[in-house]
Amino acid sequence: MTTAFRFRKMNGLGNDFLVLDARAGVPRLRPDEIAALASRATGIGFDQMITIEASPAGADAFMRIDNADGGEVDACGNATRCIGRLLIGETGREAVTIETRAGLLRAYETGEGERVTVDMGVPRLAWDEIPLAEPFADTRAIELQIGPIDAPILHSPAVVNMGNPHAIFWVDDVEAYDLARIGPMLEHHPIFPERANISLAHVTSADSLTLKVWERGVGLTRACGTGACAAAVAAARTRRTGRRVAVTLPGGVLAIDWRASDDHVLMTGDVETEFAGTIDRATLTWTRDGAVRGAAE
Numbered sequence: 001m002t003t004a005f006r007f008r009k010m011n012g013l014g015n016d017f018l019v020l021d022a023r024a025g026v027p028r029l030r031p032d033e034i035a036a037l038a039s040r041a042t043g044i045g046f047d048q049m050i051t052i053e054a055s056p057a058g059a060d061a062f063m064r065i066d067n068a069d070g071g072e073v074d075a076c077g078n079a080t081r082c083i084g085r086l087l088i089g090e091t092g093r094e095a096v097t098i099e100t101r102a103g104l105l106r107a108y109e110t111g112e113g114e115r116v117t118v119d120m121g122v123p124r125l126a127w128d129e130i131p132l133a134e135p136f137a138d139t140r141a142i143e144l145q146i147g148p149i150d151a152p153i154l155h156s157p158a159v160v161n162m163g164n165p166h167a168i169f170w171v172d173d174v175e176a177y178d179l180a181r182i183g184p185m186l187e188h189h190p191i192f193p194e195r196a197n198i199s200l201a202h203v204t205s206a207d208s209l210t211l212k213v214w215e216r217g218v219g220l221t222r223a224c225g226t227g228a229c230a231a232a233v234a235a236a237r238t239r240r241t242g243r244r245v246a247v248t249l250p251g252g253v254l255a256i257d258w259r260a261s262d263d264h265v266l267m268t269g270d271v272e273t274e275f276a277g278t279i280d281r282a283t284l285t286w287t288r289d290g291a292v293r294g295a296a297e
C-alpha cells in the first residue's frame with residue numbers, strides 16, 4: 001500500500017502553505033510530521049499546513065489549519081483566500097463557502113486575476129472572546145507592558161479575535177523592534193491563555209498602515225491575513241483610521257474593509273500557486289514535480 005500522497009504549495013503575499021486534499025484520501029499527519037515538513041532547514045518549509053476536507057456543514061469544503069509547530073488552529077486569512085481560489089476554479093462558481101473551526105467563510109472572485117476577497121465575519125472584541133486571562137472592560141488598549149527593551153517601550157496593545165487571538169502594538173517604526181526576540185515573550189505572555197499573534201502597526205494615514213507580525217505557532221511571516229484584519233479593526237476602533245484600510249506587510253498589501261452595515265471584515269489580496277509534488281509519508285521525503293528529490297530528516 002503506497003504511503004505517498006500529493007501536495008500543492010501556495011501562498012498569500014508570501015505567507016506560505018502546504019495544501020493537502022483529504023477528499024482524495026490524504027492521511028491526517030501527526031504534529032511531529034507536520035513540524036518536520038514545515039522546517040525551512042530540513043523540510044519543504046511552510047507557515048501552515050492546510051487540509052481540504054469534505055464539509056459536514058455542507059459548505060464547498062472544510063479547511064483544517066495546522067501551524068508550523070504542529071498545533072491546529074481555527075483561522076488563517078491568507079490560506080482562506082488560497083483555498084477560495086482553488087474551490088472557485090474547481091466549481092466554476094464566482095463565490096464559494098469554506099467551513100472552518102471559526103465558522104463559515106465566503107470567498108469570491110474580484111475579477112482581477114488571482115485576487116480573491118474573503119468575508120472573515122465579525123471580529124470578536126470582548127476580553128473573554130480574545131481570550132484574555134483576566135477581565136478588561138476596554139479591549140482597545142489593555143494594560144500590558146514589556147520592556148525595557150532596546151527600543152521605546154511597547155505598551156497598551158489593542159486585542160482582537162478574528163477566529164484567532166491578536167495583540168496589536170502601535171509604533172512609529174515597525175523595524176525599530178527586534179520582533180524575533182520579543183515576539184515569543186509576548187506570544188506566550190500569561191495574559192494570553194491561548195497564546196496570541198503579535199503585531200507591530202505603524203499607522204501611515206487615515207486609510208493605511210504598515211504591519212509586521214510574529215505569528216503564534218510559526219514566528220515571523222511575510223504576511224498574516226487575520227493579523228491585517230485585526231489591525232485594521234483595532235485602528236478603526238481607536239480612531240487611528242477609517243474602516244477601510246490598506247495594510248502593507250513585508251509580502252505585499254491587503255485591502256481590509258470593516259463593513260459598517262454588518263460589521264463583517266472583508267479582506268482582499270492576491271494568491272499564488274508555487275508548485276505541486278508528492279510526499280512519501282514512510283520516509284517524510286518529497287519530490288517536487290519536475291525537480292530533484294528532497295528529503296525531510
Ligand SMILES: N[C@H](CCC[C@H](N)C(=O)O)C(=O)O
Pocket residue numbers: 015047048067073074075076077078079164165197215216217218223224225226227
Ligand atoms: N498563526 C495563526 C494562524 C495563521 C494566521 C495567518 N497565517 C493568517 O493569514 O491569518 C494562529 O495561530 O492563530
